[in-house]
Amino acid sequence: MTQTQQWDESYIAHTYSRFPITLVEGKGSILKDDQGNRYIDLGSGIAVNTFGAADSQWIEAVCQQMQKLSHTSNLYYTQPAPQLAKMLCERTGMKKVFFSNSGAEANECAIKAARKYAAQTLGKEYTNIITLAGSFHGRTITTLAATGQEVFHSQFQPLTPGFLYAEPEDIAQMEQLLEENPCAAILLEPVQGEGGVKALDFAYLQQVEQLAKKHGALLIVDEVQCGNGRTGKLYGYMHSGIHPNIITTAKGLAGGLPLGATLFDEKTANVYQPGDHGSTFGGNPICCAGAINVLQRLDETFLQQVEEKSKLIAEMLTGARGILSVSGLGMMVGVETQRDASKIVEECMQKGVLVLKAKNKIRLLPPLSISIRHLVQGLQVLKTVCAKQED
Ligand SMILES: Cc1ncc(COP(=O)(O)O)c(C=O)c1O
CATH class of the missing domain: 3.40.640.10 (Type I PLP-dependent aspartate aminotransferase-like (Major domain))
Incomplete structure (x- = not known):
């Protein structure tokens, strides 16, 4: 545990169970931790960072x-x-x-x-x-x-x-x-x-x-x-x-x-x-x-892109190995998985992709501006983790 994490544990009320990483900076849908690790962000601070991190405009x-x-x-x-x-x-x-x-x-x-x-x-x-x-x-x-x-x-x-x-x-x-x-x-x-x-x-x-x-x-x-x-x-x-x-x-x-x-x-x-x-x-x-x-x-052209990315997400995940169903609307996506969702969240994080949970599902809320390349890379990792056979 780093000193920051120790201070957090000591001095901040324990209302959150945090993952053991400290995020320090980012650009768009890429976040970095204090150890220099890089993550594709498919959570956007729970649907907050509409245009990702440190958007220049x-x-x-x-x-x-x-x-x-x-x-x-x-x-x-x-x-x-x-x-x-x-x-x-x-x-x-x-x-x-x-x-x-x-x-x-x-x-x-x-x-x-x-x-x-x-x-x-x-x-x-x-x-x-x-x-x-x-x-x-x-x-x-x-x-x-x-x-x-x-x-x-x-x-x-x-x-x-x-x-x-x-x-x-x-x-x-x-x-x-x-x-x-x-x-x-x-x-x-x-x-x-x-x-x-x-x-x-x-x-x-x-x-x-x-x-x-x-x-x-x-x-x-x-x-x-x-x-x-x-x-x-x-x-x-x-x-x-x-x-x-x-x-x-x-x-x-x-x-x-x-x-x-x-x-x-x-x-x-x-x-x-x-x-x-x-x-x-x-x-x-x-x-x-x-x-x-x-x-x-958030004009019509941009919303059209959200629609297109949402189709891509559904196409990539629906019917994939270890994925039982895909729910939601647009870029607010629930993924019902065969494997335990908490384990999937952790393994995705270890592989450099941040995803969320909602009840027993994986929840995806990427920055709306995420590039197709980062979206596809992130989803590939998620698919690999979902398809993994339990040891
Ligand atoms: C649908 C909905 N309503 C209300 C809230 C509460 O929002 P806040 O945490 O900003 O008070 C949330 C937070 O997750 C939410 O998802």
Whole structure:
């Protein structure tokens, strides 16, 4: 163990089990550790580094802003946040944005807004929010409650009340929950990430939208992981043609800086009034400058390339030896393997390729800008490791 690793073990709360490498620098989809080892990055910091490490255009945009103004309070106007909000609204058809710092905060903001909206439009008892089994919405007490996985709940009771869970793709159960409980909203990930990289059926999403409308409940999509170009469209819900009332996002939005965003449609745009919500760092000029650069570059041509790379990934992995199935959407890929996924992650790392896990699957979230050459090299290693016979 190096001194850095010892200090980490001694002084940082043990919330993460880390792999025994210390990453120190990178360029694009290549990362280097402190021993000079080189890795092909197929995880992008869990869907954060949209354009990989140390992207020069992004650095320039961020540094330019840093030299002008890195922070002020939300008591004053700044230039980057409104420019970014306008871009987000124009690209989604939404009407207003609240900026925060993370996915959990973006979801907290959506949940508070949904409860306030429901109290005003349906009645005070309309507090319930339906989420899906296997979902993941964050680590705060409320977003843990929203997360439909018992394993995250047990040690932190009591969680925020008012969350109900439906099985994904079971529209009858969703309808029953809406009929039997006064509900403010339905919250779901168009592609479940932590839950095992499962894309929800487009027809199911359309049915959920209809049901939400029928019951006056809001539809909130959590695009924290599957948003910002990851699936080949700007946001994952766009594949199904639904129109959510609220969109939440974070991770890849600012390409490596902490930024959360909650987008509101016409109905919900004015729910929040001064004093209802806030965040010291929300809309931070540096993070917003990073996000403006990211969004400008996620144009149709680039998204088409994401689509093409996603096809290449599916072609290379589907039916390969030791691979049982390939799931997901775009460059958000789940790989069900014959061998234990944890062993595969470790062996890939030893062979210079960084991959992630989601439940019992290998999860791939490469930088969207990864070159075909690095993508193919990384996937070749993964295939070799998956095909290996156990000793
Ligand atoms: C779908 C989804 N929502 C919310 C979150 C929480 O985001 P953060 O860790 O930025 O709070 C995550 C994180 O993995 C996520 O995947």
